[in-house]
Amino acid sequence: MQSRTPASRTGRPRSAAADTAILAATREALVDLGWSKLTLGDVATRAGVAKTTLYRRWAGKPELVCDAVAELFDELELPDRGSLAADIEGVVLQFAAILARPEAKSGLMAVVAESTRDDALRERIRASIVERQMRLVLEGRARAQRRGELPAEPDPAESARTVDLIFDVVAGAVVHRTLVSGKPADEDWVRNFTRVLLLGLTSAEPPTP
Amino acid sequence: MQSRTPASRTGRPRSAAADTAILAATREALVDLGWSKLTLGDVATRAGVAKTTLYRRWAGKPELVCDAVAELFDELELPDRGSLAADIEGVVLQFAAILARPEAKSGLMAVVAESTRDDALRERIRASIVERQMRLVLEGRARAQRRGELPAEPDPAESARTVDLIFDVVAGAVVHRTLVSGKPADEDWVRNFTRVLLLGLTSAEPPTP
DNA sequence: GGCATTACGCTACGAGTCGTAGCGAAAGCT
DNA sequence: AGCTTTCGCTACGACTCGTAGCGTAATGCC
Numbered sequence: 001m002q003s004r005t006p007a008s009r010t011g012r013p014r015s016a017a018a019d020t021a022i023l024a025a026t027r028e029a030l031v032d033l034g035w036s037k038l039t040l041g042d043v044a045t046r047a048g049v050a051k052t053t054l055y056r057r058w059a060g061k062p063e064l065v066c067d068a069v070a071e072l073f074d075e076l077e078l079p080d081r082g083s084l085a086a087d088i089e090g091v092v093l094q095f096a097a098i099l100a101r102p103e104a105k106s107g108l109m110a111v112v113a114e115s116t117r118d119d120a121l122r123e124r125i126r127a128s129i130v131e132r133q134m135r136l137v138l139e140g141r142a143r144a145q146r147r148g149e150l151p152a153e154p155d156p157a158e159s160a161r162t163v164d165l166i167f168d169v170v171a172g173a174v175v176h177r178t179l180v181s182g183k184p185a186d187e188d189w190v191r192n193f194t195r196v197l198l199l200g201l202t203s204a205e206p207p208t209p
Numbered sequence: 210m211q212s213r214t215p216a217s218r219t220g221r222p223r224s225a226a227a228d229t230a231i232l233a234a235t236r237e238a239l240v241d242l243g244w245s246k247l248t249l250g251d252v253a254t255r256a257g258v259a260k261t262t263l264y265r266r267w268a269g270k271p272e273l274v275c276d277a278v279a280e281l282f283d284e285l286e287l288p289d290r291g292s293l294a295a296d297i298e299g300v301v302l303q304f305a306a307i308l309a310r311p312e313a314k315s316g317l318m319a320v321v322a323e324s325t326r327d328d329a330l331r332e333r334i335r336a337s338i339v340e341r342q343m344r345l346v347l348e349g350r351a352r353a354q355r356r357g358e359l360p361a362e363p364d365p366a367e368s369a370r371t372v373d374l375i376f377d378v379v380a381g382a383v384v385h386r387t388l389v390s391g392k393p394a395d396e397d398w399v400r401n402f403t404r405v406l407l408l409g410l411t412s413a414e415p416p417t418p
Numbered sequence: 419g420g421c422a423t424t425a426c427g428c429t430a431c432g433a434g435t436c437g438t439a440g441c442g443a444a445a446g447c448t
Numbered sequence: 449a450g451c452t453t454t455c456g457c458t459a460c461g462a463c464t465c466g467t468a469g470c471g472t473a474a475t476g477c478c
Contacts, residue, residue, distance in 0.1 A: 009446095035323070041436085052439095116314040130390075175384075223426095260466090
């Protein structure tokens with residue numbers, strides 16, 4: 001996950017079971033203690049490994065929690081529900097369900113907060129968490145364009161800007177609803193949100209006089 | 210700010226200058242050290258007060274940083290720029306400018322992360338930070354309805370739901386753009402965002418066949 | 419003016435966490 | 449076999465936390 005892959009095939013290999021046990025223990029500790037009271041020593045005890053083993057694999061608490069939280073987003077999928085609106089509603093509901101879990105709530109925002117002063121951590125988050133979400137947006141958009149539900153955008157720069165905008169709006173709204181407003185992103189809310197988003201993306205532009 | 214107001218008018222009053230010095234020192238420490246390395250002892254030294262004075266006024270680091278960050282949002286205003294689109298663009302640009310400052314980046318997300326396990330802190334954030342932003346949404350919407358740019362919504366429940374949605378979309382998108390995607394919410398982005406949002410809010414709803 | 423009351427600065431303290439070093443044993447590869 | 453790397457364990461200095469205790473300063477009430 002984080003170790004160098006180079007051809008160091010000699011010596012005792014690292015226990016793969018330890019990795020999964022540590023990441024599971026990290027999520028368990030996030031639920032029980034939250035980010036601030038979570039200590040690496042406690043995680044090591046929960047995982048049944050020595051504290052030193054943890055420090056050999058992860059540089060610190062942010063990196064460990066980043067990897068532990070990232071696994072939560074592995075289950076995100078983009079099933080074909082027939083229409084763009086239904087596809088969006090499905091993915092957003094999945095995303096909201098993950099964010100509703102306490103280990104995601106406690107961990108995700110804290111790691112993002114740390115990343116504002118740590119470029120390496122920011123890149124780690126981008127690669128292991130954001131990347132996967134962004135890919136769903138790209139897939140969904142391409143599928144909708146094939147269906148003719150969204151206009152094709154020939155200019156690649158303009159297209160990239162649109163994808164970025166969609167991504168920030170969707171992910172940002174769900175996160176803000178769940179973590180800041182503290183209200184559930186339930187089916188009613190998602191339906192409303194999807195309606196507004198789709199109208200915004202598909203409506204003809206007014207002449208902006 | 211956080212002390213009880215009751216008629217305890219006897220005894221030496223708390224120094225108001227100390228409050229402002231402490232909050233300013235907190236923001237300064239946020240810039241220099243970030244959330245995780247910020248200690249109350251260091252803040253006390255920067256502010257020129259004793260560490261015990263800090264603990265007499267604030268329960269802990271999250272409460273202190275919450276108050277320090279909240280003051281950043283005092284400057285938010287809603288000038289009348291003539292049209293709803295221009296009003297939104299103005300406010301969003303103000304909001305983005307605040308979020309671009311390092312003390313806001315480091316502090317805001319960390320406090321929100323803490324609030325996921327602390328109801329009192331969540332309420333403190335709501336009252337001192339979120340409340341003010343929400344009021345701008347309400348004002349802007351009422352103004353737009355007076356101008357006829359947005360449809361009047363007679364049902365109060367439906368109206369509240371719409372306002373909540375707008376708020377989460379606007380604040381969430383800007384925060385996500387700035388802190389997660391790590392890209393600036395500049396004029397181009399804000400113009401694009403405002404266009405999509407307004408189209409979503411003003412377009413006639415399709416009959417969802 | 420004197421008195422009660424509260425805030426302040428300062429020092430010191432136990433408790434807890436951090437990240438690391440050092441050791442012997444275990445588990446692979448050639 | 450022999451070599452190499454990981455693992456579990458213990459112990460350690462350094463640091464931060466939040467609080468207690470004390471003498472002093474500033475205000476309101478009489």
